[in-house]
Amino acid sequence: MxxxxxxxxxxxxxxxxxxxxxxxxxxxxxxxxxxxxxxxxxxTGRYHGLVHSGGRYVVKDPKSAAECIHENRILRRTHAHCIEDTGGFFVVTPEEAESDYPDRFQAACDEIGIPCTEIPVAEALRREPLLNPRISRVFEVPDASADSxxxxxxxxxxxxxxxxxxxxxxxxxxxxxxxxxxxxxxxxxxxxxxxxxxxxxxxxxxxxxxxxxxxxxxxxxxxxxxxxIPGKGTMVAMNHRLVNTVINRCKMPSDGDIIVPIHTIVAIGTTDEKVADPENLRIEPWEVQLMLEEGEKLVPGISRARVLRAWAGVRPLYQENFTGQDSRDVxxxxxxxxxxxxxxxxxxxxxxxxxxxxxxxxxxxxxxxxxxxxxxxxxxxxxxTPVPGAEQGHYWLGHRLHEIEEARLQGELVCECELVTRAMLEDAARNNPTVTLDDLRRDVRLGMGPCQGGFCTYRAVGILHELAAENRTAPVTPESPQEEIANSPWEVAYLQSPGRHVRTGSPQEVLESKVLGPASPVTDPRTPVSNPNLLLRDFLQERWKGVVPVLWGRQLKQERLDELIYLGVMNADHLPDEELASPLTDFYLFDTTPGETSPGTTPSGQEKEASA
Amino acid sequence: MTQLIVIGAGLTGLMAAHTAAQAGLQVRIIAKGMGANHWHAGTVDVLGYHPRDSRQPVRRPLESRDVLVAEQPGHPYARVSPEEMQAGLEAFTRLAQEAGLPHRGSDEPGRNLLLPSPVGAARPAFLAPEAQLAGELGRDEPMLIVGFQGLRDFYPQLVAENLGKQGVTARAAFLPLSLVTRERDRNHVQLAKLLDEPERVAGLGRALRGLVKPGERVGLPAILGFQRHREVLASLVEQVGAPIFEIPTLPPSVPGIRLHTALARRLEALGVRIETGMEVLGFHGEDGRVLWVETETAARPLKHRAERFLLATGGVLGGGFQSDHTGRIWEGIFHLPLTLPQERSRWFRPRFLDPAGQPVFQGGVPVNGNFQPVDPASGQPVFANLWAAGNTLAHADPIHERSLEGVAIVTGVAAVKAMVGDRAPANS
Missing domain, CATH: 3.50.50.60 (FAD/NAD(P)-binding domain)
Structure with missing residues (x-):
């Protein structure tokens, strides 16, 4: 050992x-x-991506709010390239029109030192035309969006x-x-x-x-x-960037009162449910329903947009001697x-x-x-101490498209939804340890767009298989797996920049010269995870897990197209090596089809089940 | 007045309209788009797996059909006799031949072909276009799978490796895409059209000749020409001196588009009007009959009157069924009764690749023995002059069964024959 x-x-x-x-x-x-x-x-990989200004907690939990604004200022320097400077609005909807919360909110922000400016509603609507026009007040704070x-x-x-x-x-x-x-x-x-x-x-x-x-x-x-105290938060991703600013409701934090733009989508968040097991998180129909209904109050019509995916993360909340029932109060x-x-x-x-x-x-x-x-x-x-890559400054929505157009990389796209090029994928696989396609999803956003992996799953599997084939001819390194991981290059600062991953010359020249770089674990033929059929199955299942809670309308049609591709055209359910499994194969399965309860089930009934 | 309006221009609609035209009806097709052929492999899949969790493909679909309908008496195949099934498939074969895109089956009549998929799995198909036949996995010649560097939708090493694991001798090679084009952002359909130019084919042929070893057959992504596809294929076979086959790829699928285009042209030559870009949004019915359907165009809504209507809009994939977050799923034009669960919690299974398939894709419009949509309670037709066929029909999951084209062809033909009274009523 x-x-x-x-x-x-x-x-x-x-x-x-x-x-x-x-x-x-x-x-x-x-x-x-x-x-x-x-x-x-x-x-970390399953949260809504908000870099808090502290505004959300300023009334209820001022200690946390003070921590947030302090860190917000630091992260904008140390992790600049991981942040989009969206700014944030706290808006007063008709439901809160009579509340004294907005005034308390503003006073508390002043008290703690969170920059908070009330701006005219007309100005807010000019910047965010899809916002509910019936809002009565808007406060601007330095919220931002992060690529966690x-x-x-x-x-x-x-x-x-x-x-x-x-x-x-x-x-x-x-x-x-x-x-x-x-x-x-x-x-x-x-x-x-x-x-x-x-x-x-x-x-x-x-x-x-x-x-x-x-x-x-x-x-x-x-x-x-x-x-x-594990507090499950469910989020729903919509396929358009319906707002460019983080939108919060100016009230005590509750379910579905925040919309965060992340890259090409917006996420509506979030619920807060005490759960027993942080590993297997069911997303209940009522949660999705609630997100969409609450989202309507901020951006009318949002629930008719196409829903890409729903996911849940668990807040690791902790309070010594907490005896309450509601994890919102922790x-x-x-x-x-x-x-x-x-x-x-x-x-x-x-x-x-x-x-x-x-x-x-x-x-x-x-x-x-x-x-x-x-x-x-x-x-x-x-x-x-800025981390590597911070010198790039904040990212912005169009950066990938801009870089791809500048470098004329359109022909290199593997994932058209999220603008991932072949070189980005190859470098991500080569330059940091990779075991599943899901790892590459987190690296370069593979499969996160409207087709949810329908086209790029196959392409990514084919590309990784070609990388592996190159390495099979290379001598097997004598190092232990730990050494191998430790010695891999792990260059990740520019993972998401297409312009930084340009293969010189024409694609054929590059391939003909066989310049394909050093081995990485994914390409290690000794491991079962280097098997392309397993990568394919695992990733299809991983995507399925996240779309099932939100499949209806056009997204349901998209899913049937994915069935046509993977069953009808590819026959991917009858590939060899069926018995292989990766460390994550089981994780991608979910025992119970989400939503055994009808959409009309009340949340209170669910709470009992979840915390039982 | 139009005698029959077929709604939907997929394989079902085309075969139904052809059958109607043959029977002397004046027929029009109106459709939103061009059907699911554009996405699929260009083969005719009649029945690939039965039971659904079988690891072994069906050998003889028409024989397994008997087992299937005994187990699933509501299945669309149960609405046709084995003879009608055979006759429907023969009608397709004749039409494809006339359309200049011949399809054939196994050398051993009645058997499924096994053809390489773009991941190197074995696809069971009953009929295939000429260009895919040399890929039959039962043949002895070793395979050379050739890809193009820079082409994002085809991975020859992956195909060869998986075929190898299944006992097929296969190796992979790459050619530069510059043999076809110097432009880098090209999809398969564009490449196929470029290969209609003879000088490009000559260059490709020379390069292939340099790669192939004696006795090998050569598999390529399905880009071998579009309008001049048969000439391109013949010319390459001659230049290379080896059997050549295409492997279908991700959508948009060149073999699927070739099939659709060829059949649609042939139908138009036979006098069938095909109008696409016309989504049917509603209808008007009186006294148990459909009087007209309404389409929306850029200028104004249009009414389309006919004596009879045939619904061939497909299920969820074709756009025939719509659904929303409340769990409602409905047929979009006539609001026909569906056999689908009206509750989202009952739509899905936990595994994407579950052999049993997803329940939401396994229901549809229930019909009687004459393919007339019925009210499930009374068993009576909903409208006296409305028929339905293809993927809209209940009690099948054609993608999981690998029966997509089979169901389309056989029910499309049979529904029209039932309509014009040219068949013995089905017994099961």
Missing amino acids: PTLETEILVIGGGATGAGVAWDAALRGFQVILVEKRDLTHGT FLATHATVQAARMAGARILIYHQVEALLVDESNGQRRVQGAQVRDMVSGELVTIRADMTINAAGAWAGQIAALAGAEVRI TRSLALLDHPSRDGIQGFLTITGGKWTTFRMMAEKAVDRACQHLGVERPCRTAD
């Missing part, structure tokens, strides 16, 4: 874990981060450049707990390589649990009770659990709660505490 040694072991490859690894590595610690699947597989996939990848690249080792598809099976001196101490973890199946021991002086919604399960491995502030003082367990910290917006601050607090326990004094440097 391979054994690795490090000073700090970080568990969890979401925004928080990536932030901790980056922060600790910048302070000069040896760091290993383990993530059971791909980076951002958990909540890219941001986490960039953070991780920064961490690696500072020396951190990142092991994705490595799941913690046990913590190494030593009880020899009458004192309990966590000394690392035993992890399983989900691709090769191999067990790896990682010894560490300090283990930081940043497993988000799964943090309770990790803490339990050390014998500590951490009661995460603070959004960050929580650092100091297990040495809290539970008498040395060498172990849990960082949870918070928002995506505050991930850097969460990391800073966690590593500050780790320094105390390790008896060293090293200041945090993340607030002043």
